[in-house]
Each structure stands twice: as C-alpha cells, then as structure tokens.
Amino acid sequence: MKYNLNTEGNKVIMKNLKHFEPKHVFECGQCFRWEIEEDGSYTGVAYGKILNVRKDGEDIVFSNTSLEDFEEIWIDYFDLNRDYGEIKNKLSKDPILKEAIGFGHGIRILKQDEWEMLISFIISANNRIPMIKKAIGLLSESYGEYIGEYNGRKYYSFPTAESLKDKSIEEIEGCKVGFRAKYILNSANMVCNKEIYIYGLKDLSTEASRNELMKFAGVGPKVSDCIMLFSMNKYDAFPIDVWVKRVMEYFYLKEDTSLKKIQEYGRDKFGEYAGYAQQYLFYYARELGIGK
C-alpha cells in the first residue's frame, strides 16, 4: 500500500494524496450522484453508502465512513492503488494531452456499479447532465431504499433491477427519463431473467463485453464504452460523445470524421490508455467549449 491513512471519528484521511481533485473527479461527466456542498466538499451515494469528500491542503478527507468501509468500498471505487503518475507520464508525450492533463490533473476514473452504470448511461443518451442527475435522483427516491441523512438531506440507494422490473412504463416515465423508460424496463427484465450477467462482463475482452452490452436496447457504441470504462476497469474503452468528437477533430483529425473512424484513431493512438485520454480530453473540451 502506497498510501498513508489516518482515522479520526467518522473520517478517514489520506495524507499527501496526489492526483485527486474532487471537482475534477466528480464533474468530469463519469458520475451523476455527487453534489457540491456549500463548503466546496462533495457528498454522494455509491454502493448503498453516503460519503462526503473534501480536499484539505495536500490531504483528502473522507467523512461519514469507517476504516472498514473505506478499505472494503472506497479504495476500489476511487481506484486509489492506481499509479496516475505513470499514466500521465505516458500520455503527456502527446502535447495536446499534456495540456488537457494539466487542466484536469485531479481526474480519477471511478469503479462504479455495473448495473447502475448501465441504467445511468442509457438515461444519458441524447440528454444533458442536469437532466440525467434529476432522473437518476427521482428513480432512486422512488424505487431505491432510504439509506440515511447527511447535512440535512435524505439519500437513497440506486434501485435494483428486481425493484424496477415489474413497474409500468408510466411509473418509470414519471422519473423524467422520457423515451428511455422502455429501455430501462427492458434492461431490468433482461438482468433479472439472467439473459446477460452484467457482473461477469468485466472478465470478457473489451470487444466481447461491448457486444454483450449492445444487446440491451438503448445501448450503442458510446453508452457501452462508458459502462465499460466507468464500471469494469476497461481503460481501453474510448466513448465518443459530441465533445470528444469535437476535440478529436479540432486537434488531431482537422476535418469532419465519422464516429467509426474516430474510434479507430483513438484506439490506435492511445491503446490501453484510451479511456484515460478520452476523459482528460472530454473534460478539457467541455469546460473550455473547444470546437463548438
């Protein structure tokens, strides 16, 4: 273990933790259940637990947790054993990525739950981040379980496939997911019927896993790559949304290019680090409005 842990009441503190900036981690488009508090810290729910995360100088303070939960859940969730220094060194050989990494230096790719990512990214298709957050919040309040209160707000776990599968289209639509309600119900049923075992997909190749994911209605190339990147440690996945398309065309390709061609270009250029490259480029492009 490379990290230095202290505990203090319901807090776990990691001293001198590099490559971790809460704003970059939680606002780079990979997660939808974290909100900023008045003091600049972030509170969110994952794996049925409420956590608050704050940067304090060189340290990161994880509040509302225990050492046990920290080691059981949050080390994997934040991928704290990953050497981001090495990843950044490799990618920084490319001058454009060097710039993007300087901008989003504190990004870490989270290891989130497969089922939650499947549904979250189905909702994300043709949708904007505030709407996606709203829909996921409504789904959780309506069909998840109440797990507790933090700083005056109530929190709910993400609903299980079992808890959604027998709901009506209208009930799911009530959570403001729009035309995606049928995809959500269909996915819940496929998972409950064990047509696809989503927790086994991380053991398949990226290609095979993508093919399985795209059997879910509402999951295409972009959504499948997001699910793999954010819940299966598949760091060669390269999801291309409108911002990544813009930034790739603006800096690399210099002309309008099909998604298929950009996918091939990204895979060839960034290889096993394509997912990290994508994340730095996405955050850079989106925050700065590059290529718009």
Next chain:
DNA sequence: CAGCAGGTGCAAG
C-alpha cells in the same frame, strides 16, 4: 413560439 441539445433505433439507400 420555434430552436436546440446530442446517442440510439429504425428504415431506406
């Protein structure tokens, strides 16, 4: 009020 955001499914070339 129309226009826009911005992935996927589906039909047609």
Next chain:
DNA sequence: CTTGCACCTGCT
C-alpha cells in the same frame, strides 16, 4: 455498411 430522421424534456 452508411445516411437521415424521430425522440422526451427543459431551457433559450
């Protein structure tokens, strides 16, 4: 295989 259009919702 590639292209063009419809689609919920909410904000301009």
